[in-house]
Amino acid sequence: GPGLAKFLEELRGVVEANQARRKPKVPKGARDFLPEQMAIRERAFAAITGVFKRHGAVSIDTPVFELRETLMGKYGEDSKLIYDLADQGGEILSLRYDLTVPFARFVAVQGITNIKRYHIGKVYRRDQPQMTRGRFREFFQCDFDIAGSYSPMVPDAEVVAVLVEILTELRLGQFEVKLNHRGLLDAMLAIAGVPAQKFRPICSAIDKLDKEPWEVVKAEMVNDKGLPEAVADTIGQFVVLRGEPMALLARLSAPDHPLAQHPQGKAALDDLKIFFEMLQAMGRLGPVTLDLSLARGLDYYTGVIYEAVLQGAQVGSIAAGGRYDRLVGMFSGKDVPAVGVSIGIERVFAIMEAQMRERAAAAGKPLRAIETEVLVGSIGSGLQQRRMGLCAELWGAGIKAEFGYKPNPKMADNLGYCHENQVPFMVLFGEDEVARRVVKIKDMDAHAEEEVPVEELVPALKAKLAAREARL
Amino acid sequence: GPGLAKFLEELRGVVEANQARRKPKVPKGARDFLPEQMAIRERAFAAITGVFKRHGAVSIDTPVFELRETLMGKYGEDSKLIYDLADQGGEILSLRYDLTVPFARFVAVQGITNIKRYHIGKVYRRDQPQMTRGRFREFFQCDFDIAGSYSPMVPDAEVVAVLVEILTELRLGQFEVKLNHRGLLDAMLAIAGVPAQKFRPICSAIDKLDKEPWEVVKAEMVNDKGLPEAVADTIGQFVVLRGEPMALLARLSAPDHPLAQHPQGKAALDDLKIFFEMLQAMGRLGPVTLDLSLARGLDYYTGVIYEAVLQGAQVGSIAAGGRYDRLVGMFSGKDVPAVGVSIGIERVFAIMEAQMRERAAAAGKPLRAIETEVLVGSIGSGLQQRRMGLCAELWGAGIKAEFGYKPNPKMADNLGYCHENQVPFMVLFGEDEVARRVVKIKDMDAHAEEEVPVEELVPALKAKLAAREARL
Incomplete structure (x- = not known):
């Protein structure tokens, strides 16, 4: 009756008044950027895009959301971290999870056969945020990719050269680019006797070697993934192989080495030889290490894979990438081979911010956000x-x-x-x-x-x- | 039984294969930016941020999504155009609809008492897109706002000066800044005899005068909104008033003018006098017209309001803004007065792109996306x-x-x-x-x-x- 209607009306008033009084907040895992932080962000972007432009790269942009079907089946288990938009009628949309899949979709939709492009944009992951450790739900990625059919390893070498130049210019400290080849990984698993259907789960176990000791990883292979102990031990003999690229490559390429005797392994070693020579010609081989324990998680890599880490810093990798020759084909039915790198720009911001605050404090001056003269x-x-x-x-x-x-x-x-x-x-x-x-x-x-x-x-x-x- | 299971399995295979073959696409109302377009976009942003920085502005950034409650109750009827995220557990989120409400939330959350900031970012509206007419579901806004308690009209004058400088520098053609004051509008409606609760709907009728003739707008006031014809006619005598600011202001400020005799009208006229003098001191009054038919739709404006239009172009307004003294208080309970302008950067891109294509065609050269030397x-x-x-x-x-x-x-x-x-x-x-x-x-x-x-x-x-x- 009218009494109830009046009561509900009053209740609504109270609820709304409470809402108005409730302290507003930023969504969990997302951040406001303050002016001083923006000044640092702008400086980092300028340095990075400067390198991209020096290499003749163009810039593109894609929407922050994609059709949900565009993202499905590309991220394996991580698909559960994708933000979906509500179904308000019309298309079913999701926020982009990275810039690589949207790039492949872009190349397919725009009918592009070759492009050297960079893209800086925010991506979204419904992950458990760890704000102090630099893990957010909304964060920037900064990607550089070269798509198109070219001579073997030429674009690959330029991508890694660009990565080395950027990390050098940003002056974040000593860094190392760990590098491996999907073909070497596959050959190594085949030689050890891992059945093909277990390649992926075993790779994801190997991927943990940067955080866990071998014994723990071996236990996972044997106990959780059902590998015979002898097979795991053979893998163990491979994944300790790491070192200066040319020297290690020479060892692995010796005619009696099992990798050199395996067809996929041989092809990967030949690739790497050209690749390292090109990096050397560009004077960018210095920070590179050939590391057989590097096994990036994502399924779509088909050739070289790499990861940059800062020496001494406990922040994990600061950039990662590789060759993915079949992702564009998943959209258009026509493969456009591609290779690229994604720079973990949030970690770059964090390090630059700490450096600049330190410098400002030493000079007794506050960080500057305005440019007023x-x-x-x-x-x-x-x-x-x-x-x-x-x-x-x-x-x-x-x-x-x-x-x-x-x-x-x-x-x-x-x-x-x-x-x-x-x-x-x-x-x-x-x-x-x-x-x-x-x-x-x-x-x-x-x-x-x-x-x-x-x-x-x-x-x-x-x-x-x-x-x-x-x-x- | 197993027959059905097998059939369903096969069906799934067919569906998935079809999906894989289905041509991928960009979501409706959203766009990819191609390299040449990015080059233009970058140039426009550089020109605009150059002006902001010249005026000592800082830059900020906020997340692309906000708590849904942050956006609720700020956009009137347009709230239905807000994109909601799916409820996947945790907070209820929506994509931002503009940059003004997130700015007010930012000022409230960060406890800021004064700031002169710009923000360039994408906003989202689930509107019917008209791609050829520049209406998108994902589009850039470029906002400049000054928040803080200052001498009357000083920030207001600088915001309009910045707008004039930007439109001059972008060389989009002749432009006009139509300007009015919420106090003049309210006084005019009160004088005409409009009851206070009808101020908003009548304002939204007046707002259509840039597209519809007076007779149509009058009919809406009388037939749809129940205004007596005599009242509408009095409004009609006010809204034709437009012209060179100083001259028109002098006319309206004559002691026997009804606006000058109305307390709110008098206060607004006094504000405008200082405001126009300051713009004149900065040499930025030229393109400004005092126009009593300007009645911006949004509820939150409390002082000057303005809108920039390109002469001859049928693209509607290219920038708009005004003073909003009570929006921050809606979040924090403590008002921080503010004034700002939002530039319709998509229209700027479209005009610049057309100009550059024309120039390139005249010179017989393609548009350039790379900077390779x-x-x-x-x-x-x-x-x-x-x-x-x-x-x-x-x-x-x-x-x-x-x-x-x-x-x-x-x-x-x-x-x-x-x-x-x-x-x-x-x-x-x-x-x-x-x-x-x-x-x-x-x-x-x-x-x-x-x-x-x-x-x-x-x-x-x-x-x-x-x-x-x-x-x-």
């Missing part, structure tokens, strides 16, 4: 519109300038703002300067002051900014 | 690794270079690649040059060729690139 200040009241006008002249000349939002900011306000935000110059004037048609330019670093006619302000500032730029 | 080519076979090595030297010097993926590319391949991608220089060598330790540098524009010692290649190229840069 000049603060226009005034002495006395009623000069705000004149400050605005001067600023507009500076903006017109491409100078980054602010006029201060207080009507009559005190000198202490201005100095505080310049110090806190490392604004290098202040332009100052009062009634007296207005009457004489001059302004003062204060050099905040040099603690020097100069008076110039108003009409010479722009060239004077430009000269000072250029001189400062040259000094830094 | 040098193609390293060779004459004769077996020189690929040497090309790679030379490229690596150029990369090390910051020069954008490619080595060609064919083992022995023909001269015609190289020339074709340079022409198609407007690569300005080619480095060339054969066995003879290798023996003499020299290379040839071909200037593609000047059709000139020069031979230099290998060790002088980098400085020689740098000089040529700098000279070319200066020439362009």
